[in-house]
Amino acid sequence: xxxxxxxxxxxxxxxxxxxxxxxxxxxxxxxxxxxxxxxxxxxxxxxxxxxxxxxxxxxxxxxxxxxxxxxxxxxxxxxxxxxxxxxxxxxxxxxxxxxxxxxxxxxxxxxxxxxxxxxxxxxxxxxxxxxxxxxxxxxxxxxxxxxxxxxxxxxxxxxxxxxxxxxxxxxxxxxxxxxxxxxxxxxxxxxxxxxxxxxxxxxxxxxxxxxxxxxxxxxxxxxxxxxxxxxxxxxxxxxxxxxxxxxxxxxxxxxxxxxxxxxxxxxxxxxxxxxxxxxxxxxxxxxxxxxxxxxxxxxxxxxxxxxxxxxxxxxxxxxxxxxxxxxxxxxxxxxxxxxxxxxxxxxxxxxxxxxxxxxxxxxxxxxxxxxxxxxxxxxxxxxxxxxxxxxxxxxxxxxxxxx
Numbered sequence: 264x265x266x267x268x269x270x271x272x273x274x275x276x277x278x279x280x281x282x283x284x285x286x287x288x289x290x291x292x293x294x295x296x297x298x299x300x301x302x303x304x305x306x307x308x309x310x311x312x313x314x315x316x317x318x319x320x321x322x323x324x325x326x327x328x329x330x331x332x333x334x335x336x337x338x339x340x341x342x343x344x345x346x347x348x349x350x351x352x353x354x355x356x357x358x359x360x361x362x363x364x365x366x367x368x369x370x371x372x373x374x375x376x377x378x379x380x381x382x383x384x385x386x387x388x389x390x391x392x393x394x395x396x397x398x399x400x401x402x403x404x405x406x407x408x409x410x411x412x413x414x415x416x417x418x419x420x421x422x423x424x425x426x427x428x429x430x431x432x433x434x435x436x437x438x439x440x441x442x443x444x445x446x447x448x449x450x451x452x453x454x455x456x457x458x459x460x461x462x463x464x465x466x467x468x469x470x471x472x473x474x475x476x477x478x479x480x481x482x483x484x485x486x487x488x489x490x491x492x493x494x495x496x497x498x499x500x501x502x503x504x505x506x507x508x509x510x511x512x513x514x515x516x517x518x519x520x521x522x523x524x525x526x527x528x529x530x531x532x533x534x535x536x537x538x539x540x541x542x543x544x545x546x547x548x549x550x551x552x553x554x555x556x557x558x559x560x561x562x563x564x565x566x567x568x569x570x571x572x573x574x575x576x577x578x579x580x581x582x583x584x585x586x587x588x589x590x591x592x593x594x595x596x597x598x599x600x601x602x603x604x605x606x607x608x609x610x611x612x613x614x615x616x617x618x619x620x621x622x623x624x625x626x627x628x629x630x631x632x633x634x635x636x637x638x639x640x641x642x643x644x645x646x647x648x649x650x651x652x653x654x655x656x657x658x659x660x661x662x663x664x665x666x
Contacts, residue, residue, distance in 0.1 A: 293357035300367035312343035322610035322645030385482035386467045391535040392459035399438035420465035453524045456531035584663040588633045600624045601654035
């Protein structure tokens with residue numbers, strides 16, 4: 264398992280970097296009425312930003328739009344994204360109260376709801392990068408499940424579908440891109456995870472690949488709930504391919520470049536493991552497929568980047584988003600060790616659990632959250648924050664729990 268080193272301060276999202284600072288509240292104001300009548304609605308709008316996350320009192324995600332329409336009293340919160348420094352600010356808070364009865368007239372009846380969208384019979388049964396790597400070689404006595412012809416067809420489809428890859432021999436090219444996860448820099452690790460997502464799309468497009476009686480792969484219109492806003496796997500691939508092409512010649516010494524690669528890595532890893540997807544087949548448990556070392560390596564220091572070894576990394580959630588349990592990796596940089604106090608909080612500031620408390624030795628540590636509160640009940644879907652101290656440094660990160 265590759266060790267995390269403290270020259271990286273960003274977070275995967277894997278994996279998202281969120282600044283949960285009270286001072287940010289002074290920088291944003293939600294516009295809209297503060298009272299509401301029965302059977303009426305109020306429109307609330309966040310400050311202009313590249314991206315938004317509206318959450319309710321329980322931390323459940325409401326919308327990713329700049330403006331929302333609410334029909335009930337309550338406290339509404341929104342986080343805004345600063346692309347210049349790769350930080351989420353917030354929350355901005357706006358309370359809507361019930362209007363006095365005498366000030367409310369008779370509201371017109373609401374318009375009829377739109378007809379339900381037709382259900383899509385979309386395959387959502389992906390395989391992670393490690394599974395695709397096994398199709399290129401026998402590993403630890405485990406036989407490949409795809410034949411050479413099927414693997415060549417998938418490789419040709421990946422090559423044709425992406426502007427990032429260009430292979431004279433598609434099958435060999437796919438295997439070079441996806442066949443290993445050790446000793447790779449962050450750019451290569453991200454390309455590997457992205458190639459696995461494309462391979463899953465191509466498996467569905469082939470229409471004839473299956474394991475036993477079960478088909479596998481991903482439909483392009485498979486809904487994908489991601490921390491960064493794509494609505495389908497196909498839309499995510501289109502955006503990720505363009506960004507990866509743009510990043511191809513960029514220096515990994517640039518903090519923004521590394522943050523972009525970590526974000527794409529985290530989302531691709533989540534897709535390959537069925538995170539954020541409405542999967543319709545059994546998924547292998549994350550962590551039992553040989554991917555852990557790849558994930559941790561992508562979050563560590565890339566070779567040759569230099570180091571600022573005095574600052575601890577914020578905890579990194581893996582996987583993120585998650586449904587069930589997730590783990591947090593962090594580093595104690597002081598050679599003599601340090602006092603560590605890390606806990607999970609909901610958006611209202613309530614402590615959900617304590618992850619670590621006490622003196623820990625130098626190096627990498629991994630702790631797990633089972634997705635439950637202090638009372639043992641399962642936490643609701645929504646955003647949660649890990650806050651605390653590693654030595655004298657305050658650290659904060661976030662994680663998204665999905666149903």
